Amino acid sequence: MSxxxxxxxxxxxxxxxxxxxxxxxxxNGELVAWSTSIAPQEFCETMGIHVIYPENHAxxxxxxxxxxxxxxxxxANGYSIxxxxxxxxxxxYMELQDCCFxxxxxxxxxxxxxxxxxTLIKWYENIAKELNIPMIMIDVPYxxxxxxxxxxxxxxxxxxxxxxxxxxxxxxxPFDYDRFDEIMKNSSRAAKSWKRAMDYAAYVPSPxxxxxxxxxxxxxxxxxxxxxxxxxxxxxxEELEELARNGxxxxxxxxxxxxxxxxxxxxxxxxxxxxxxxKYGVNMVGSTYPGAWTLLYEAGDLNGMARAYAGVMNNTNxxxxxxxxxxxIKDFKxxxxxxxxxxxxxxxxxxxxxxxxxxxxxxxxxxxVFDGDQTDPRNxxxxxxxxxxxxxxxxxxxxxxxxxxx
Amino acid sequence: MEKINAIIAEMxxxxxxxxxxxxxxxxxxxxEAVGCLPVYCPEEIVHAAGILPVGMWGGQTALSKSHTYxxxxxxxxxxxxxxxxxxxxxxxxxxxxxxAPCDTLKSFGQDWISAAPQVxxxxxVYPQMSRIxxxxxxxxxxxxxxxxxxxxxxxxxxxxxxxxxxIAVYNEYRKxxxxxxxxxxxxxxxxxxxxxxxxxxxAFFMEKGKHTSMMKELISELKAQPKVEYKGKKVxxxxxxxxxxxxxxxxxxxxxxxxxxxxxxxxRLFRTDVPDGEDGLERLARQWPLMEGxxxxxxxxKKRGQMLIDIVRENRxxxxxxxxxxxxxxxxxxxxxxxxxxxxxxxxxxxxxxDQQMPSAEQARTRIQSFAExxxxx
Numbered sequence: 001m002s003x004x005x006x007x008x009x010x011x012x013x014x015x016x017x018x019x020x021x022x023x024x025x026x027x028n029g030e031l032v033a034w035s036t037s038i039a040p041q042e043f044c045e046t047m048g049i050h051v052i053y054p055e056n057h058a059x060x061x062x063x064x065x066x067x068x069x070x071x072x073x074x075x076a077n078g079y080s081i082x083x084x085x086x087x088x089x090x091x092x093y094m095e096l097q098d099c100c101f102x103x104x105x106x107x108x109x110x111x112x113x114x115x116x117x118x119t120l121i122k123w124y125e126n127i128a129k130e131l132n133i134p135m136i137m138i139d140v141p142y143x144x145x146x147x148x149x150x151x152x153x154x155x156x157x158x159x160x161x162x163x164x165x166x167x168x169x170x171x172x173x174p175f176d177y178d179r180f181d182e183i184m185k186n187s188s189r190a191a192k193s194w195k196r197a198m199d200y201a202a203y204v205p206s207p208x209x210x211x212x213x214x215x216x217x218x219x220x221x222x223x224x225x226x227x228x229x230x231x232x233x234x235x236x237x238e239e240l241e242e243l244a245r246n247g248x249x250x251x252x253x254x255x256x257x258x259x260x261x262x263x264x265x266x267x268x269x270x271x272x273x274x275x276x277x278x279k280y281g282v283n284m285v286g287s288t289y290p291g292a293w294t295l296l297y298e299a300g301d302l303n304g305m306a307r308a309y310a311g312v313m314n315n316t317n318x319x320x321x322x323x324x325x326x327x328x329i330k331d332f333k334x335x336x337x338x339x340x341x342x343x344x345x346x347x348x349x350x351x352x353x354x355x356x357x358x359x360x361x362x363x364x365x366x367x368x369v370f371d372g373d374q375t376d377p378r379n380x381x382x383x384x385x386x387x388x389x390x391x392x393x394x395x396x397x398x399x400x401x402x403x404x405x406x
Numbered sequence: 407m408e409k410i411n412a413i414i415a416e417m418x419x420x421x422x423x424x425x426x427x428x429x430x431x432x433x434x435x436x437x438e439a440v441g442c443l444p445v446y447c448p449e450e451i452v453h454a455a456g457i458l459p460v461g462m463w464g465g466q467t468a469l470s471k472s473h474t475y476x477x478x479x480x481x482x483x484x485x486x487x488x489x490x491x492x493x494x495x496x497x498x499x500x501x502x503x504x505x506a507p508c509d510t511l512k513s514f515g516q517d518w519i520s521a522a523p524q525v526x527x528x529x530x531v532y533p534q535m536s537r538i539x540x541x542x543x544x545x546x547x548x549x550x551x552x553x554x555x556x557x558x559x560x561x562x563x564x565x566x567x568x569x570x571x572x573i574a575v576y577n578e579y580r581k582x583x584x585x586x587x588x589x590x591x592x593x594x595x596x597x598x599x600x601x602x603x604x605x606x607x608x609a610f611f612m613e614k615g616k617h618t619s620m621m622k623e624l625i626s627e628l629k630a631q632p633k634v635e636y637k638g639k640k641v642x643x644x645x646x647x648x649x650x651x652x653x654x655x656x657x658x659x660x661x662x663x664x665x666x667x668x669x670x671x672x673x674r675l676f677r678t679d680v681p682d683g684e685d686g687l688e689r690l691a692r693q694w695p696l697m698e699g700x701x702x703x704x705x706x707x708k709k710r711g712q713m714l715i716d717i718v719r720e721n722r723x724x725x726x727x728x729x730x731x732x733x734x735x736x737x738x739x740x741x742x743x744x745x746x747x748x749x750x751x752x753x754x755x756x757x758x759x760x761d762q763q764m765p766s767a768e769q770a771r772t773r774i775q776s777f778a779e780x781x782x783x784x
Contacts, residue, residue, distance in 0.1 A: 007538050040672040077742050078741055078742030078745050079738070079739075079742055080738040080741075082479060082732075082733055082735075082738065083738050083739065088741075114534070118509050118512070118735075118736075119509060119735050119739075121534060121704055121738060122701070122735060122736050122739035122740070123709060124706075125704070125705060125706050125739070126708070126739055126742070126743060127595075128707075129706065129707065129708040129743055130743075135706040137534060137535055137704060137706070138535075139533055139534035139535045139541075139704070141506075141531035141532075141533060141544070142512045142531050143508045143715055144506070144515065144516075144529035144531060149547075151543070151544050151547035151548075153546065154532060154540060154543065154544065155535075155540045155541060155542070155543070155544035156533075156541075158538050158539065158540025158541070159540070159541075160536050161682065162535070162538050182701065243674070288645070317516055318516035318517070326778055339415055341477060343479065344478070346479075346509045346513070346733075347509035347512060347513060348734065349477055349479075349480075349482055349513075350475070350476055350477075350509070350513030350517070351513045351516050351517060352518055353474060353475055353477075354475060354516070354520055354521075355475075358520075386616060
């Protein structure tokens with residue numbers, strides 16, 4: 001009998017399997033789709049289509065230090081340096097089909113849901129045009145109201161219907177509604193199990209090293225309709241439970257401060273960012289990532305599914321976004337916040353100043369901002385990041401002393 | 407010519423001071439004015455309430471307060487609009503309608519709530535999947551919200567008759583503007599790039615019926631002018647907008663004329679009519695799926711490149727000038743695709759960066775000059 005795998009080992013295995021299945025599948029003539037990271041994967045999963053997530057793929061290329069040549073290729077093709085670096089990497093990879101990470105197969109179809117930004121629509125249009133393949137679009141109108149309104153839900157459901165029609169046409173066989181029901185159940189279970197594991201960060205001290213979320217999330221992005229992802233999240237929870245019981249943590253050196261990290265990671269500098277924070281005992285316990293994939297709905301409830309996908313954080317109005325960060329800071333007992341002014345993400349950036357002000361007003365915790373980019377290493381300066389973290393630590397320290405003396 | 411010059415002068419007065427034009431309208435009619443952010447807004451609904459829809463496409467201003475909402479890499483239209491909002495420039499508007507076709511406008515709409523709480527904002531989100539019936543129904547529901555808001559502002563119910571009348575006014579405006587674009591192309595010696603832009607832009611600050619009748623007069627005057635063959639080069643503009651005027655003057659200085667355009671600020675607004683029907687809101691909603699070739703409207707086939715090629719051929723143009731609004735994602739994604747298509751069709755393309763806060767046109771001058779030389783040598 002082999003020894004029980006750790007979550008880290010299982011994660012590695014599952015990630016490799018995810019990519020390998022798609023590569024082998026494509027060789028065997030099976031369909032491969034490329035999908036935006038929070039698109040309803042349930043449809044493709046039901047039809048047994050391999051799904052690759054370009055955002056995840058681009059992030060991995062960035063983290064492994066392979067972004068520059070691909071970015072430059074896209075820029076030579078006319079893509080502005082001001083565009084999202086995930087898009088630039090993916091559109092460059094599409095031509096090069098060679099990178100430092102998994103060489104994923106080109107898609108036979110693409111599925112795009114603009115619940116994280118409208119940039120995705122333009123990016124995917126270009127894939128569809130360049131590869132001359134069908135595009136399934138799930139347009140979830142931005143929620144200017146606090147809730148997802150019923151006319152929006154009806155419209156999104158109409159698109160679910162259209163997506164199924166397109167898939168039946170592409171696959172040449174009818175949609176399997178029983179399997180769909182099962183996938184919906186799995187997806188909801190995976191979402192709950194993911195959230196349960198990530199919520200361990202609320203413990204003080206946290207048994208979870210927040211930066212590990214950036215590793216774990218590969219699976220909630222890529223495999224959230226699959227049974228195996230539930231195993232992984234349950235295993236993570238089990239390990240965290242044990243650490244918590246023993247007063248231990250994945251976070252090395254002891255947690256002095258707890259912070260919320262706003263925005264996407266700076267993948268090319270993940271190691272640097274983590275080391276800088278660790279130096280001061282700063283653990284990133286609060287993040288919007290866990291919630292972003294906590295897509296909860298009952299199996300068979302298309303209204304609920306539409307609401308869940310439409311209500312994704314980036315697609316909500318500012319009032320609701322403020323509320324989300326406020327509750328993260330409170331629930332995860334954060335002492336401060338770091339905001340990533342991410343050169344790639346206009347949607348997150350252009351509300352961020354007001355978000356910072358309102359969240360600070362409500363929580364009273366200090367914050368700093370740094371300039372960076374999710375995968376373009378040219379848009380980040382290590383020194384600036386270090387100075388900002390230092391400033392945040394000083395503010396958090398002062399607050400701690402003040403609290404004690406009160 | 408006198409009449410043409412008089413019309414140009416009158417429109418120039420409007421465009422030089424939109425604020426005055428808005429105040430004059432309010433005084434004359436006793437009705438309100440409502441701002442419309444780019445690109446597409448259901449102006450017919452505003453018009454049907456007797457309210458003046460006012461285009462809000464930024465303008466040249468020094469940016470300072472806008473930086474409390476936007477980092478430097480936001481498009482200059484919305485940077486300027488934010489600066490104006492924070493300086494109270496829009497306070498004479500009863501409300502502003504803010505669509506959300508791009509990420510910057512989504513953010514702008516949310517930022518407005520705290521930046522300019524004194525001016526009511528009415529958000530509207532157009533569907534991208536308008537080819538399915540549910541998309542049309544959804545859009546109709548968004549229009550209902552705008553309609554209700556306009557009724558609250560005007561204090562009067564918008565009848566179906568009023569809405570259908572306004573649609574007729576707008577369809578007439580669109581038809582007239584398409585005629586104008588054609589007539590202007592026949593008289594490039596009179597309709598310089600800057601004048602062409604001015605006449606189109608004036609519609610953003612005038613009641614459309616009034617603008618249309620002035621344009622009709624101008625068109626018939628133009629048609630009466632003797633034919634003069636234009637000796638310079640003819641270009642087609644594409645992009646969001648072609649401003650400031652100093653930029654347009656550079657074309658004239660280099661013997662280039664704008665023979666047609668595919669600008670969001672210009673032709674994209676009037677190339678598609680609202681279809682016939684009974685229910686006004688439904689008619690408006692059914693116009694949306696008919697629109698294409700715009701970077702802000704979903705199109706996996708990317709027809710824009712072919713559309714540009716067709717426009718160039720129809721107008722016997724010598725090249726295309728892309729007026730690239732700096733930091734505009736939708737336009738920046740379209741560019742690599744149509745660049746390839748234009749290249750394959752042998753159509754020269756000039757990439758010109760547009761920034762409303764452009765400190766000097768020097769860089770553009772050099773680029774336009776060399777493009778002119780390139781066209782001459784062909």
